[in-house]
Amino acid sequence: MTSRQVAIVLYLFVQNGPVSIQAIAETINCSDKTVRNEWSAIDEYFQSHQLGRVVRKQSKGVYLDQTDEEADRLRELLSSEGAPKQTNRHDELARMLVSTRDSLTVTQLADHFYVSRSVIREDLTGVAVQMQKFGIGLERKPNVGIVITGEEKDRRSFLAELFHRSFQASGQIRDWFSPFDWAAVERVIRSIEKERNWTLTYRARTSIIVHILLSEKRIKQKFFIMMSEHDNCYPDYMNDLIHQLESLFNIRWKSAEKRYLFYHFQSARIELNESSSEHSFLTLTLSDSTLRFTNQLMDDVTERTGYPFRNDQNLFRSLALHLEGSLIRIQQNFRMHNPLVFDVRKQYPYLFEMILQSLERLDLSLNWHHDEVAYLTIHFQVALEHLDDRVEDPVRIAIVCPEGRSMGKLLEAKIKQLNHSVTIVATNSEPEYIRSAEVDLIVSTVPINSAEKPVIVVSPFLKAHEHDLLIQAIVNTQKPEVSALKTLLGSADNIHFLSSTHRFQVIEDLVQPLIDTDRVNTVYMESTFAREQRSSTYIGGGIAIPHGSPDHVFTPTLKMGILPEPIDWDGNQVRIVLLIAADLQHGEDMKQLFREISQLSDHPDRIHRFTVMTNASSIFELL
Template identity: 30%
Template sequence: MLSRHKQLLKHLLTTNAYTSVTSLANELVCSEKTIRNDLKALDEFLLQKYPHIVIERKPSIGVIVKGDEKEKQKLFRDLSLLDEKDVSQDYRKLQLIKALLTADKPVTMQQLANQFYVSKSAISYDLEEIEDWLQSFGLTLIRKPHLGLKVEGTEKAWRSALSQLVELLVDHSYYILDAKQLKMIEDVLQPYELALIEKEIRQMDESLDFRLTDQSVVSLTVHIAIAVKRIKKGHSIRMDKSQLQELQTKTEYLLAEQLAKRIEQWLAVKIPKEEIGYITLHFLGARVRYDQIHIKEGIEHLLKKVDRESLEIVRELIKEISLHTNERLCDDKELLVGLTIHFHSTLNRLRNGLSVKNPMLKEIKRMYCYPFELVLSLITKVEQKANVIIPEDEVAYIVLHVQAALERLQHKKEKTRVVIVCATGSGTSQLIEAKISASFPELEIVEVTSIAKLNEVIAAKEPDLLLSTVPLDYTPVPVMTVSPLLPKHELEMLKQFIYRVSHFAEETHRYETLQQFIDPNLIFLDVSFTDRLEIIEYVANELYKHGYVEEPYGESAKERETLSSTYIGGGIAIPHGQVQWINQSVIAIARLSSAIDWDGEKVKFVFMIAHNFHDNETIKKLFQELSDLSEDEETLKQLALSTTIDEFYESVNKKTRGLV
């Protein structure tokens, strides 16, 4: 169980009323989609461990835990004990890491066992996991006979590990280093040194063209404090002379030099040029923010403040993305500015080995699967041009910029077009037009016409709805009859009418695009595999046998999977290969006999997508439907219980009445 699962279950166990998914998402600071996925995971947990307790769901109302009261109380006690055990173990591991990284000489197992009041075997067990953690930074845990344990590695690796340790010890939710946070790390870094360094950075930040984010300020503060600590212990960063000379030409080096001088005065430490170069690297890789005021200064003036390389790469990337989404993205100044500034920092981070973890990676991939897949497919060109490898954590940050731009376009969509049909005089029609314009700014009145010219106007103006002062026979456009004076109660009725026209359809296929491309001959039920690459190869071979793809398609799909997991939630993965090997668009589906591990997630359904659509709208609809399916518990349950291929196929082909 994840920590969030426990929090969610505890919340439900202490609530006697139905709780909406929205409320739960707000409570746990995550998306509604995450809550739905968590609830499914808890269903399985309860079924196995506490079969007399169930999570009941009611559409539009919420969820509630039901079952025997004694059983519920036992579950609550068990969760509390589980929390205490986890917290105790996690805390001890962090303290062990801290002891190893701050020790000036080897530490024996017995000393650690005495320090934490546990047996040597418990310490030995913890060290297995800690050793892997240290190795991820390039550090090695050396066991010296008769001396003890000692960590060895490069200075850069030491600092990266110490930085990560500090992040684990403090809560960076708000990216502040308050008294409580400083107290937690006082035996790693001196609180007064951190406070002083942060103050100097924030003062310097006020003179920058683009201010540092709070996250960057805290990160830079920690890195410099670690540098000071290591310098005082006689450990300094080594830097290639040519790299240092290159850094000294940067504006950021002058800022780092000024900052270093201030810190030297306050903390009585000599900071070598190589260390100033190292601080410069962190300045170059720091994420920055910009405000709307920058946009108002003028786009060209603003873009002169960033390097031309990032600007050219981003312009080309936006152009490519716009071809697959919306051409108006090329006119979005906010996207161009934000992504260029972000990319400037990204390139500096990647080129200098300063990797960044994106805590929202999984959520971004699930919620925005089409933009993520699109950017990931285009990123190779960027990598070749910039001569860097861009990991999926950085791709996900780029996706956020793109998604924000797409949503801005969505909010700027055309207004609902209205034609007023009036059989009386112009005075009446003007009064109606004035009232509607004042009450409904989301409407655009495109024409005021007579009954005689109505069909002609509908053909020319293509309105979304009609407002008529006289009853009309059948029209191809929704119509509401109103009185010439439009009293208050009619305005309220009109409001509801507009809502229905905008949001509801008579009847629609919920997964129309998905169903369109599924070949029933490529639905495989209850196949047995334990490895994700094996199931990808199996389905790809079936596509090849049926002539939909060429033989290399399977290998390209496996290569794509190793770049980034295609899991989208709801037990669904959507592997896919390169377009060049596709003969005809199709979707093949494999339902696994039991869920398998898919890069840390559990997958039951594999939808292999082979598409060479040239219609961007079709692609977007397909990915949106897949995303909707991952949250559609009722349909997923039907797919899991279907006993025949026809029954499985029809579950995707069902109709639904309501929101479109």
């Protein structure tokens, strides 16, 4: 859409009912006729992106007719591409509107910022879209002004976001808070950390300080948090914190305000002291529900991936500690920004998807943001990299060393040091004991006759000139790696050159042939759409991996769609689409597939080469 078309859609999107064409024209500073001339292009955009429809009735006016899912899709599109970029004026405008108790008019705002009223109207449309992400509404009422609606906790979350944006740009605290107040609150927080023997992450500590200082300002302005009453029994550190804050700011923290801060403390991320992590963990008071959820998540991810996470006590501690805060953030709708979310999804797509599926299965009532899932993925990935046996298909070696057990162990250590992709399954002084062992290679210090497996003879000390011989022998026993992409595609017939320009049409183009050939049932199409609507399957590098429920798959199949030009995929540009009609938990094949997809996403030259090729067989051979 053009900038004018975006402005029209933005204006309609934030309205609560029908509006006149004259009102739209006045807002975007153009004529009624110009607005009418844009309807055709806007209608086409809505149809191609499945966003509902723009209803125009002479007696009522113009309004958007959308389902909740269609409205959510439009919001994401407007935020990622169409909405005006936030500037200092936009943020300051948003801060003024949320901070004041009085209704401001467009004229007052135009005078304040020394810009025209049409500029302010355009700014307000963009600000309204940003506010909607936090559950805040912006309404323009005749003879009243601009009215802000929404819960106080959502307004504070929005203000906190504006602060972080401002601080990142300027590095100045004093634009928002007194440096003295900031330092005083930080001293209080650090004293609690020292007393409790845990350390908040830098981001968590900063977030708590911001919310405390915002609460102090809002309480003095008589903007109060409204929360349902619960048991008002708090740990000693919380009572001590409130006492110090009341003394510092000379205000009283009401019950709801106290609970609001308590939730922020509970949801804060904590770093344990590595030297005494187990003792420190035991001193923390984690809820039984968190510990149960942690066990359930580890069990479910273990079952889905086949990786032995279940018995990893270090993972259990780090995961439970994170989930204690994460579950509270999800339940209270506190958003935590994860700057690594895109990189995590790109580097570890398989593990990310398995964890997301586990979370959705364990509790469908919780809406897990990708920021949170990415943090959990990091915990599991760290555990995976610390597993003792990381080699998925090691070369099995038997050692024959008549010189004795000690010499055999020395040779074993030298072989392991030389190549980590091996496992020693037997060490013996008698060749007869080795011949029957299930091995890939026999390393012996004496010649062996009539062995069924390859044999390499070396000295007990594995001299330097023997290193290359042993390495080559190990390489020769390893099976050549077969491309999972190529195996699961099966043939070039599953590679398609597509012309669709919308992601849901692309999905339909790839799924329909599977339905026609009875590889999936008709419900699979709906499940693939539903998965895409929950969260984008874009993984980076111009690649998307849509997939539906394996319950509707008869024959596991991989389809590759090649697009001549990049298309929008929920705010990202995609050239290659891999439809995975299979059970993602299906053992090593799926793990290898996701590894290859991740590697492919890191090579834009390969992706570009595929997209300019016109022969499916040639692409298949290159995989």
